Each structure stands twice: as structure tokens, then as C-alpha cells.
Amino acid sequence: MRLPGLEIAPRARESAWTQARGSLLGLLVGLGLGALLLELLGASAAEAYATILRAAFTGGPWALSDTLTKATPLMLCGLGCALAFRAGLWNVGAEGQLFLGAWAAAGVASFWLPADTPGALVLPLMALAGFAGGALWGALPGLLRARLGVSEILTTLMLTYVAVQWNNLFIYSAWSDRGFQMTPLFPEAAWLPRLSALADTWPALAGLTLHAGFPLALLAALAVWALDHRTRLGFELKVAGVSERAARAAGMPVGRNMLLAMALSGGLAGLAGMCEVSGVVHRLQQNFSPGYGYAAILVAWLARLHPAGVVLVSVLLAGLLSGAKQVQPGGVATLLEGVILTSVVAADFFGRHMLRRRRAEPARPAPEGPP
Secondary structure: OEEOOEEEEEOOOOOHHHHHHHHHHHHHHHHHHHHHHHHHOOOOHHHHHHHHHHHHHHOOHHHHHHHHHHHHHHHHHHHHHHHHHHOOOOOOOHHHHHHHHHHHHHHHHHOOOOOOOOHHHHHHHHHHHHHHHHHHHHHHHHHHHHHHOOOHHHHHHHHHHHHHHHHHHHHHHHOOEOOEOEOOOOOHHHOOOEHHHHOOOOHHHOOOOOEOHHHHHHHHHHHHHHHHHHOHHHHHHHHHHHOHHHHHHOOOOHHHHHHHHHHHHHHHHHHHHHHHHHHHHOOOEOOOOOOHHHHHHHHHHHOOOOHHHHHHHHHHHHHHHHHHOOOOOHHHHHHHHHHHHHHHHHHHHHHHEEEEEOOOOOOOOOOOOOO
8 A cells, every 4th residue: 555655565474463562552542532522522531431440340240251252253253254264265144044053943942943942952952053054154155266257355245134134034034033133042952051051050151141151252263273283284274364275286175175264254143143143132133233233343453363262352342342332422332342342453563564765666667769
């Protein structure tokens, strides 16, 4: 990219410490700008930040439980996006894959199995169905990219709208609960266990919303790390992400790997959808996701595509989203979220690039005239 007299050029490869320092600097700048805006709007920045911290992390086990519950779908979708991005594929349709996973899980929970199916069977089947639904919605763009060269950015984004309307088709008609835009509540056997279920043994856990999807997301992060660092497929995906031409020259099955990467990416997002409908709302309904699939793109980017980073960034972002809702008026909370996230993204960009004076191009010799 060029500016008058200047140009933006990539920096040399950064160390992990330099990357972390840049992200921390962006967070501090965002907090500072947010505080300035709050004061200009007549609100107390100190009180607002104390409210966010208390509502997200320090306000007792209930606050942390709610934050980790919101971090679960961010984590699973973020892992899926990171896996695709590392392979050089831009999966921007995790939201649609989440919706398809939720739809498939809801079908298993309420419509495709007998009502008395035990939880030990229905929950694994819901997880498999959710993963399969998301994987199918991710594999379609992967197939189009591998066979026809169609941009996966366009197809994943467009399929998101199809997935949302597909859900609406069922919750408005065949699966509707007495005409409302939602399905009936799932049988309790189809609910992911919550910490509150252990309150009879440990009374301190009463009222906690954290469910079994969170440890499942942690296991998924471990599995993605193992895929990246311990398998041939992970190595081939990273090579293709750096240079598709080099991967083809080395004899790697690039087309097959594209399909697998997009299917696995979508499957993880679909699993996030299953966790939301089974662990949080206990039914399929309209707009059950506030945009977890879109936010996951930011999570994967800020985490530098590393699974451990995805876990950390998901928890921090979930804390911001959860805590900022307690700041009044509501528009201030949205403004604060935007300022902080924009600052972190900007710091990440300028951590990877630098602004320098444009180098003068050497003068070309004038062409010689006719002899």
C-alpha cells in the first residue's frame, strides 16, 4: 500500500513476545481512548471500567461463569476460523455453520429420536449431528474452491444467509412451538449438564450457568493444536497456507486438503451451535447467536491463529461483551467495545507493518535513438 511520499511495508518476522506486547499496547490505548470518550459523554470512566471488570470476572463465581459460557462458542468458532486461515482459506461463514450445527442438533434432540432417549446417547448424537451440519456447510465452499476456483469468501458469506433462513423455515412452520418463532424446549436429557446441577453436593455452584460445552471447547483447542503440530495433514495445510504453488509442486493433495480444512472448520463452528442450543437456550430459536461466528474472525486474527491464543482471546472478548452490557446507557457500551477492539486490531496491523519513506525508484536510461 502506498501513501504520498510514504509506503506501508511488512516488518521482519516478530517474536512471540513482540506480538504479545503489541496486542497489550493496543488494549491499553483502546482503554485510554474509551476512558476519554466516556468522560466527554459525562460518564465516569473509572466507574464504567470497574463495572465491566466486576460483571465479567471479579463479581463472584456467577460473573466468571457467565463469561466462560459466552467464551465457549467464541472459542469453538475461533478455532474453526484459525484452522481455515492457517490453510490459506478465508472462512468468513462460521455464523452460518453455527446455525446449521444448531439446526441438526435440534433435530436430534426433539424430532428424530424417541422422546425417552437417555442423555448418555442423545448428547453425543447431538454433538455429532452439530459437527456434521457445520462440516457440510463448510465443505460446500471448500469443494467449490478446490474444483472450480470459486472464492470461499463469497460462498461462505452467502451461505450464512441461507443457513439463517433455513433455520427460520423450520422454527416458523414444521418445528414451531404453538406458532412462536422457536421450537419446544428440548427434553432434559438433551441439555448439556451445567455446574448448577451439582448444587446438591456443592451448594456454592447453585445458579452457575457454565455447561459442559466449555471443557469440550478446551478439548477441541487441544485437538486443533495436535492437528497443527503433530500430523502430516497439519503440516500440509500450513504449507498450502504459505504457498499453494509450493504445496502442489511438492505433490501434496491441495484440493483434498482444502475440502478437509473447510469441513473441519465448519464442523467446529457447528459444534458451537450445538453447545448454544443444548447448553444455553435449550431450544432452537431465531437469533440465538448475537454474532459469535463473525466475532470469531477477530478472535482467530488476534490470537495469531494459535489454539492457545484463541482460548485466551475468547475469554477476554467474552468478558468485554458480557461486562460492557452492564454499562449504561447501552449505546456507550457498544461504543466502548468498538473503540477497544479497533485499537487492538490497529496495534496488531502496525505490529506486522511499518510506515516508511518511499524509496526513490532508480531512473531508467533513455532509449537509444536510431543509428
